[in-house]
Amino acid sequence: MRKRSSCSRRCVRNAAPAESLGGGIPRSALVVPETTEEISTRKTGIQETLTMTKLKSISAGALLGISLIVVSLFSSVCPAADSSVALRPPAVPLVACDPYFSVWSPADKLTDADTVHWTGKRHRLNSVVTIDGKKFRVLGKEPAEAPALTQTSVSVLPTRTICAFEAAGVSLTLTFLTPALPNDVDLLSRPVTYVTYEFRATDNTKHQVAFDFDASGELTVNQGGQQVVGSVVEWKDKPEDLVGVKVGSVDQPILGKKGDDIRIDWGQLYVAALKTQAESGYGLRDRSKPGQAVAGDSAIAWLSFRSFEVAAKPVSRWFMLAYDDEYSIQYMKKNLRPYWRRNGWEAADLLKASAKDYASLQKQCAKFDTELMADLVKAGGEKYAKLCALAYRQCFAAGKFVADSNGQPISFCKENHSNGCIGTSDVFYPMAPQFLLFGPSVAKSFLVPFMNYAASERWKFPFAPHDLGTYPHANGQVYGGGERTEHDQMPVEESGNLLILMAAVAQMEGNANFAGLYWKQLEQWAEYLKAKGFDPENQLCTDDFAGHLAHNVNLSAKAICGLGAFAKLCEMRGDKAKAAEYFKLAREFAARWVKEADDGEKFRLAFDRPGTWSQKYNLMWDRILGLNLFPAEVARKEMDYYKKIQNKYGLPLDNRKDYTKLDWITWTATLTQNRADFEALIDPVFTFLNETPDRSPMTDWYETKNAKKVGFTARPVVGGVFAQLLYDKVLWKKWASRDTTKASQWSPMPEPPKVTSVVPAADKLPATWSYTTSTPGTNWFNADFDASSWSQGQSGFGTRNTPSTSIGTTWNSREIWLRREIEVPGGKWNNLQGWLHHDEDSEVYINGVLALRASGYTTGYDAFPLTTAGRAAIKPGKNVVAIHCRQTGGGQYIDFGLVDVGAQ
Secondary structure, X not given: OOOOOOOHHHOOOOOOOOOOOOOOOOHHHOOOOOOOEEEEEEEOOEEEEEEEOOOOOOOOOEOOOOOEEEEEEEOOOOOOOOHHHOOOOOOEEEEEOOOOOEEEEOOOOOOOOOOEEOOOOEOOEEEEEEEOOEEEEEEOOOOOOOOEOOEEEEEEOOOEEEEEEEEOOEEEEEEEEOOOOOOOHHHHOOOEEEEEEEEEEOOOOOEEEEEEEEEEHHHHOOOOOOEEEEEEEEEOOOOOOEEEEEEEEOOOOOOOOOOOOOOOOOOEEEEEEEOOOEEEEEEEOOOOOOOOOEEHHHEEEXXXXXXXXXXXXXXXXXXXXXXXXXXXXXXXXXXXXXHHHOOOOOHHHHHHHHHHOHHHHHHHXXXXXXXXXXXXXXXXXXXXXXXXXXXXHHXXXXXXXXXXXXXXXXXXXXXXXXOOEEOXXXXXXXXXXXXXXXXXXXXXXXXXXXXXXXXXXXOOOOOOOXXXXXXXXXXXXXXXXXXXXXXXXXHHHHHHHHHHHHHHHHHHHOOOHHHHOOHHHHHHHHHHHHHXXXXXXXXXXXXXXXXXXXXXXXXXXXXXXXXXXXXXXXXXXXXXXXXXXXXXHHHHHHHHHHHHOEOOOOEOOEOOOOOOOEOOHHHHHHHHOOOOOOOHHHHHHHHHHHHHHOEOOEOOOEOOOOEEEHHHHHHHOOOOXXXXXXXXXXXXXXXXXXXXXXXXXXXXXXXXXXXXXXXXXXXXXXXXXXXXXXXXXXXXXXXXXOOOOOOOOOOOOOOOOOEEEEEOOOOOXXXXXXXXXXXXXXXXXXXXXXXXXXXXXXXXXXOOOOOOOOOOEEOOOOEEEEEEEEEEOOOOOOOEEEEEEEEOOEEEEEOOEEEEEEOOEOOOOEEEEOOHHHHHHOXXXXXXXXXXXXXXXXXXXXXXXXXXXXXX
């Protein structure tokens, strides 16, 4: 269902992250120590007090995990806080591994709200600490009868979230650590969060301390009512065994769903700790034993840490939360393993390795955070550094690293809270600075699958694609006209994006060898921009929520920089003639741009619209890539105007509305490379984060006058805040050169499997169905149900404005129920699947058995795996198919057949 208004795809209708307001920690206290040993270091005249954990040897290694949460008990000393740069995150990242394993606290204090998935659905984590027999909550709102331990601070660093508590003579430092270390994709891809508790007596008295933690089965299902099963597990290991729980859905529909407001319902959640320190269990929320299967929202996996003595010397305990999704992404119909599984690892291997790596990763992450934060402070100030720290894990957790057929890392970002697209060019374009900063392996990881698709026979257009599909299915573009037409494509936008990013990779590496792998496509896109880029026709750009716009001045700047980027690539490849040709063209276009876009004290939104203005964030690449196409006066004039007209919470995107894009402000702020200008634009963004009433992961689309979120949550585009660091070539080289993965020799794009029609749908041969739009009897899906009173109609059913449909019968009501008897030929099938085009949510029953459930919508027919029970229900000869489809808005359609899907 293409849900459109003038906002296009990003007028979000799906995810609705939690908006609950939390209690208020004084902003002067919103800083937390990292460790117990202080290290003072001077950076650019600013004295920063940094704390580092003195790690003891740990007898049994740490448990990292499949999407693993490790909890550690540590105490720390709280450094003096500067209230002027204290950050109150709109939501606090606790588990931030990928779009499915993503848990946040939407309040100032961890005890003021239930933890949630980034979509706002409850993914409850709870913890209770017992001090001298008295129970205190430290995480979540349950149990309500236990008072909250007083939380004194929270600090978000690139790889860690650190919260400090103090009461009853004991201080607690609670640290959530996700080892998102970008130099090693093996570590970066591990779906693991370590949680560490560190206790210390504050009253010169000894105390008895214990604590419990539980994770809801909600983390393993899309909807809380879905059935789950769990069990206690032990892992024999040296020097210490591990104990824990695994929980997963009953149905296990691996990669069976795609869309935006979707949570995982396959794979297994693991909670694990050292056996010498904790006991584990699985049950209902009251810890009673469940039946064979229970609703996910009524089940918990729990750990109970035995009592221990706490005095002045810190005492720590930790555990892990992990998630093994088994298969993460479907790329051109081939299911791909998460990168950490590429050498045959299973969940046990991940947990054992993660446990062993615990102590080492504590040190590595502390060192990484300290160094990166120091570089960020030097580049843009403390507010900028804290903004980047909040963005860091969000960016990486909005995508997934998987292994291609050659075992090389490729990644796929997700358009969280926009339309759920996967591998979107104008999403990874703003995301790219964070990936580019940290080296070739991560920077190329998202480009390889996209460019392979663009180079394939499937992509017929002379401009770059928009996306690879709908997450987690990267099976081909779905946005706009998809692979079919040029309707609502973004030809200048996407072509400029790829040329610029390819040049950025080349600059980072000092050669254009990577671009050479896709030279035919890059030449074609440069030719397209040569003809169409300077004065763009009426079309969408990345800010498509603002609608179509002709003669877009900022989009023209992107095209000009894209042409300059191509010239740079030609030069690096030794083609001096072509380099000269394109540099000349780009400079001529830039000169025309300055003249034709000029509007006195600023430059216009569109060439033909005097009195307008817009952020010219695309100009950033002119300086980063050393193109020198635009005179410095352009940025100076724009910046002077921006500072004059920006609002309390930031600079609007353009003159049309008061809303803005956070990522683009951080690009625009860099244009003059003047520290005062930079801070003038960054400071209001920092104020927005502190004062927005919307308690959800950082948005990139908000109102600049009232700080309210317009849409977009937890998107990867916030990686764009690292753009400022790309101007410092020495700094960029330092970080990029640490890449130890050294990815190369990627496999070609998978060949799609052969799909053979078994029972045709309307795309091949329409059929007669019985249908009703009135709620039928409760057994309407049973094979023997009497549907003789239902109407008859030809497939498919829907409205004619819905893309890629074959309308036989108009259906324009909210719901429809259909039944049909089909004939299934005898024979042996490779992989019998449903052939479904649905808009929107639908369930398919075969002979009374649920065979397929699909949420959201498709933009064409596609193969869908059947449930195990559904496949077993199919028999040669006559079978009865019953379907229910629901609709909320926009286009609508439903049709079904059966296909046999061959091996790849």
